Amino acid sequence: MRTLVKLHARRDLAYDNAYNHYLQGRLYDDLRKNGYGEILESGPKLFSYSNIFPPRDAEEGESRSFIFAATDAELVTSVAYGLCSQPEINVGEMPFVAEEAFTLDPQVEERSTLITGTPIVIRFGTETASEYGIDSDYDRTYWRPEHGMDLFFDHLNGNLRKKYERAFDEPAPEPPYFSGYSLQRVVPKPVSYADGDVTYIGTEWTFDYEVRSAAHRRILNLALDAGLGELNGLGFGFMNRTEDI
Structure with a gap:
């Protein structure tokens, strides 16, 4: 299961390709606050997430997207809630606002x-x-x-x-x-x-x-x-x- 989070740029920004640790920090903070800290400590992670895309510079107000996926539907919902309830998201020098989130459940074909x-x-x-x-x-x-x-x-x-x-x-x-x-x-x-x-x-x-x-x-x-x-x-x-x- 996954959530597609719609973002918009709070100001003109240059895309930072070295964003990973900043985005991880925000996601991990939200997960710990919502009681999921234990899954971050050991063993293979049962979640994954995309980059912020499309990966190019943005003008103020321009839209971007982000996808978080996990085996646990409640974990996906928690991430979507965490991002949208505290919508200012600073990914290094890239400032965004989370506008809304959509639940997706893609499955493999035959x-x-x-x-x-x-x-x-x-x-x-x-x-x-x-x-x-x-x-x-x-x-x-x-x-x-x-x-x-x-x-x-x-x-x-x-x-x-x-x-x-x-x-x-x-x-x-x-x-x-x-x-x-x-x-x-x-x-x-x-x-x-x-x-x-x-x-x-x-x-x-x-x-x-x-x-x-x-x-x-x-x-x-x-x-x-x-x-x-x-x-x-x-x-x-x-x-x-x-x-x-």
């Missing part, structure tokens, strides 16, 4: 395609690098195409299985979950923090699917709610149906 709304982040350590024959001296490496599709999908599927088992308290169906894929591009994504910027390396994709069972349908719908890959709580790995683009 066969179609999912597409990244924000880049997918996959990271691995030196032990994994050695296992896959990758030469890396870093404690944590961001996946890039030269590291191979086996590593990417092993981590992507493993992460999605953990989310499924947390959401449904039952074993996840066996992968593969997608019948085809296309890597669109590698995206270096800066994120601003109080002590400086960090650049995360993500990737944008399309994933084809064909539903095989009820459990497979659930895990695909979970990808729409909770996102794919890591750092969903920082705004990475948000997914859309191609029908909605």
Whole structure:
């Protein structure tokens, strides 16, 4: 389930592509105030969210949108209420006002395609690098195409299985979950923090699917709610149906 929040710019603004931590801070504050602090502390996040789109400079009064998705309908409602009840939203130097929110519940079709709304982040350590024959001296490496599709999908599927088992308290169906894929591009994504910027390396994709069972349908719908890959709580790995683009 998801909510589409309509925003407007309080003044002329330049779009800040390093917005993630600022937007996360506002969302996390609202969630803690509404009694959802525990879900932020441990385990894979069962929610995801888009960027503020379209991602370009805005003039005062111009409209923008934002989507928050989660497996818990009450959590989605809480976020929509939090944003609209305290409608002044400062995302770094981007000042917005939340005007209204709409509930959406997109479901996967029998066969179609999912597409990244924000880049997918996959990271691995030196032990994994050695296992896959990758030469890396870093404690944590961001996946890039030269590291191979086996590593990417092993981590992507493993992460999605953990989310499924947390959401449904039952074993996840066996992968593969997608019948085809296309890597669109590698995206270096800066994120601003109080002590400086960090650049995360993500990737944008399309994933084809064909539903095989009820459990497979659930895990695909979970990808729409909770996102794919890591750092969903920082705004990475948000997914859309191609029908909605």
